[in-house]
Amino acid sequence: MTIKFNKIAILGNGFSNWGGGIDFIRFCVNALALVCNDSTKLFILLPDPEYTTIVTKTRRFLSPYRRMVISLLTGQRPVFYRYKPFSRIQLTDSFQNIEGNVDIVFYSPREDIASVVASIQADVIIPSAYSLGSSFPVPWVGYLYDFQHKYYPDYCSNEEINKRDTQFSQMLAEASAVIVNAADVKKDIQKFYPQTKCNVFDLPFSATPIESWFEASSEDLTQKYKLPKKYFVICNQFWIHKDHTTAFKALAKYTKVTNHQDIHIVCTGNTVDSRHPNYFSNLKNTVNKLGLTDRIHYLGHIPKKDQIDIMRGSIAVLQPTLFEGGPGGGAVYDAVAMGVPAIVSDIPVNREIEGHEGLLFFKASDADDMAAKMIAVQNIVFVKQGKVKLLSAGRERTRKFGLRLLEAIEHVMKADNIDA
Incomplete structure (x- = not known):
């Protein structure tokens, strides 16, 4: 039938x-x-x-105060923010x-x-x-x-x-x-x-590029986002299970081992975790304590084409996540689609994509192992895949x-x- x-x-x-x-x-x-x-x-x-009524406007206006009250009642430090x-x-x-x-x-x-x-x-x-x-x-x-x-x-x-x-x-x-x-x-x-x-x-792993992603940007993204010359990139929302902390600790360990002060981490993605409103501010405190304040860059949610171009200009994508519903999350989909190396936590769901060119796995939540892979990825010669091959595979x-x-x-x- x-x-x-x-x-x-x-x-x-x-x-x-x-x-x-x-x-x-x-x-x-x-x-x-x-x-x-x-x-x-x-x-x-x-x-x-963009649909609004008096009720929805009122709810949006009051929502930050509601979250602050909940934080106080649950013993957390209240943080005022508006979800956009x-x-x-x-x-x-x-x-x-x-x-x-x-x-x-x-x-x-x-x-x-x-x-x-x-x-x-x-x-x-x-x-x-x-x-x-x-x-x-x-x-x-x-x-x-x-x-x-x-x-x-x-x-x-x-x-x-x-x-x-x-x-x-x-x-x-x-x-x-x-x-x-x-x-x-x-x-x-x-x-x-x-x-x-x-x-x-x-569903099967579906890393798929879009042809327009290969076009040169009409803007100078280095100037637009004040990008450093050498960087790894994390393209995750700032949710607690994404484990940005391990990546930042790994950069500190990488620096200690190599003495390279010119390597940065650029982060894209919404900085709000509604379940853990203090997460981003606590994360920034950790970055300050690690002495990495000037080497971690937070770009927020940016246009998809800009994100792809920034990814293509990186040393590699970092994916430190502790849990995902799909192999590697969206960041690794895009990395594989565009032939960009990626350093990925070895949780079971991520292991479903072993065998793809340019993937290095590290022990989840292990900053030392992640730092070792950050060093290793720069010493590996990956086969450069052109636009035609990437589009065909995708x-x-x-x-x-x-x-x-x-x-x-x-x-x-x-x-x-x-x-x-």
Whole structure:
């Protein structure tokens, strides 16, 4: 039985408020655009970040004070900050240069998802970060990110742990299929929810460059961001499990061993960890104590093309993360896609990408081992891959990724036909 569909809705709710989520949606759209025929229309559905009401304005105004009160009640030092959501322009920029029949639809967060999907007459939805319910009128594929709260409960509040457990249980009870970013996550579903009847589709590693990434920048990024001449780069949001601390300690050890004072670390990514509001300020204190204040650069969230160009100009990408839902996280996807060396923590999920050119693994949370790899990567001659080869390799990975998405789509549409 061949399932036919003309319109696919890619649901951005739950993804469009963080950099890695946006990258994941872009991967999905790229892949589907490649493997679907020309008659298939793709719609990226995004909650409008510029939609405001008196209620939402009030909530945004009061949210920093609410977080400060919670910090005081839980014995933490209160930090005042305002979370700034991505703008329409930033979101639209993230989905440029996708080859295919693709439209972006911004909808009011107050609008019911079912009515949004009905307005575009979508045949299927993929992915949904939240359960849409077993009686939702359109077939849908769910998405589960990872089980960090099971392995690192100290990184989450009790409220967050309970919320995740409830969300995951509901998803696996109501979805006929979910996609996950790694075989490791699939194993965890089997471990923590052995009774689930939900079909789990683990997605293949899909490091994929975009052709425009190879174009020369129209700006002098060295001047724009005041970049040092020699640097490693970390492209992670400043969440506690990303473990920037180990990378900074590794730079201090690297300096002590080599006596090279001219090597820096450039960091891109949002500096706010809503679960640990003191994390970034504590991290900067650590940097000061290590004597690295002038050698660590924080650029914040920057345009994707700028991030890629900065990555290409680096010695290597550093990925010290302690936990990921996908191999290497988005930073290593981009590094492999562009042929940039990467030094990656050896956690099980990251080991799923062993064998790719330019990857060096270090013992997670071990600054000495990471420093050794930072020295080693500069003494290894990597085979330089050109644009044509990188694009070709990326296209093949994208094709496999897209076909896996279609497997999940066909599964839920068949299940919907059977139920009907």
